[in-house]
Amino acid sequence: MITVTNLIKRYDQNEILRGISLAVRKGEVHSIIGPSGGGKSTFLRCINGLEPFQGGEIRVGNQVLTPATGPRRDARLLEAVRRQVGFVFQQFNLFPHLTVLENVTEAPMQVLKLKRGEAADRAGRLLARVGLETKREAYPRDLSGGQQQRVAIARALVMEPDAILFDEPTSALDPVMAGEILSLIEDLARDGQTMIVVTHSMGFARNVASQVHVFADGYDVESGPPSKVFGDPQHPTTRSFLAQTAKD
């Protein structure tokens, strides 16, 4: 489904990603954890084509992104990749000038060219699923952070992507709301939704993920099933990171 090979990303002289390889198969949930500045978010953004990169390659289905991929020249390719891979941002990034319903129906109508009624049906089902069917006509500013993130998830789901990338989806939320969002993501996992989730929630990584990756200094220092990574960490960075988070 998603195969990343030896991904290298630099900002000027700074190496953010120093050769990351990773493969996500259909139905898998990968969780990326690790200290801040380890390149987790950048990695997700590269997969979705929001960031260009300097080495390696990313395969999404039949599409291949390389360092030569340009946002202008390869616009069609990038659009195809993004149609297969949804993205949920830390800051939600809902469209403030549109209602909740319009936020969700915008892309199906404009990108998939669905009729208004059809898009509204799909959106209605998803809003019900995230528990916001009563907020259809509200504007994002009238919602709490947790509600906004739920709309953002519905907005990603409505495109029926093969995989969804979550970039620290709960970092901007208080613990109660964060819990709500994580259980929603867990729900999706149970339904077989392929996902990569960058998170600081060790509980989520431990209980939901099929694979856990520890990113530090641009390397995927340790990866494997959660039982292995949490139960028997090999790499010193993993150990110190887990010790650090255990204290919190």
Next chain:
Amino acid sequence: MRQWLRSAMTGCILAGLVLPCTASADALAEIRKTGRMLWGGDQEGGGPYVFPAENDPSQVTGFEVDFAKRIAEYLKVKAVFTQGQWDKMPDMLRTGKIHAIINGYELTRERAEIMDASIPYYVYALQLMGSTGNSRIDSWASLRKGGGAARVKIGVLNGSAAEAYARTYCGERCEVIAYDGNTDTMREVETGKLDATIEDTPIASFYAPRFGGLRRIEKPVQRGYYVIYVGKGETALLEALNEAIILMVRNGDLERIYRKYGIWDEQQAELTDIAEKGRFYGYARATEARIEKNRMPAEESVTADTRKRGWRIVKDYSGILIQSAGMTVVLSCLSFPLAILVGLTIAIGRLYGRQWLRLALTAYVEFLRGTPVMLQLYFIFFFLPEIGVKVPAFWTAILGLAINYSAYESEIYRAGLQAVPKGQMEAALSLGMSRVLALRRIIVPQAVRIVIPPVVNDFIALFKDTSVCSVVTIVELTKRFSVLSMSTQATVELMGMTAVLYLTMSYPMSIASRRIEKRLGLEAQA
């Protein structure tokens, strides 16, 4: 001796006019074909030349209006007055917007070099005028007396023969102040701000009844000639005009017209002299019969007697002012949407376009912001025709304003687009939208809401900036105000009415914008 000199001079005028004409153009043919002679004048110049009629200010009257009409009758066509700024007449002639200038244009060597001049149709001179209550100025010589702080202040019309004469005669010893309006200086003398003014004799004669506080000092000096100017090389038209003038001199048409406006004086005898010489140069062949046949009946005289005041002004001129305000509205409402559209496109290009496009658009914005809108209008109206692009005055105004304001709008929109958080574009792209779609559906709608206040502000500014369109012959509210105030001298009343009109138009816009802002602005806050 003097007689001889004068005759020799007029002979020279005629000879000089007739001989060098070799190039042939087709203005006369065009006039005959269309049946219309377009003649240029500026009604802001005031009486008695071309000015708004008392009973119907939307029509022009004046001795030059009658003169042009009569000339056209001789050419068997219709005279069509074309409004233009006085000092821009040569440009209008050069670019073919008019066939002839008939607007108190003096015969000067500089002008004769770029245009062809007819024989004179009026002999003017410079009249010194002072206040009845100020005995300091009693002769031309007294102008030279003052010095230092006691220097005499003389008002003259900017760029006129009077100004040139004042500067050479006493420029060292007195202060020469140039005004834009013909009658402004006369009022200033009356109120005591100026010590004296020098006016062309027709103005002095025509407005004498209206300015009771002024007196003429000594005899007029520095005789000069008003002539019709046509395009360089328009020999056929020039000959037809000269012949018509000679006919009008000989059959008394000119005298009748000038008497109607109270500006016939002994100096006009020279016209007869010129007409006789004209026959010698081959003009007006076998015209005796035509003279009788075409004799024009005398008309009721037109004078500038009492000055209208107060409510009378409001009653008589509010109609025409409101009509001109309509032009202001039309100009702004047509040009501003265009400016917004172009401005938004430029802003998008500068933010999201390729490098070369960004550079080109930046240059466009800097150039248009850095040069006056008047110059841009001038360029479209007077320069483009020279390379074959003829844009009518109305569309020049719309286009010029739109282009100029597009530069400002683009900067506002650039700021608005940049104020939309980066995450919005990323969110749109991550849903599979193309950049164009994301801009159209997500980014621009948000930017538009952000920039409502500055955009409305600019619209109100544009609204008032439409007044510069008078350089391309458009008469809108401000120009109409100048025109009327120059011919009626009721400046205070007209100023008040004009201000009220501008306010009644712009204030509702401010209110409307606040409403829109409230409605859309609320939604924009995330």
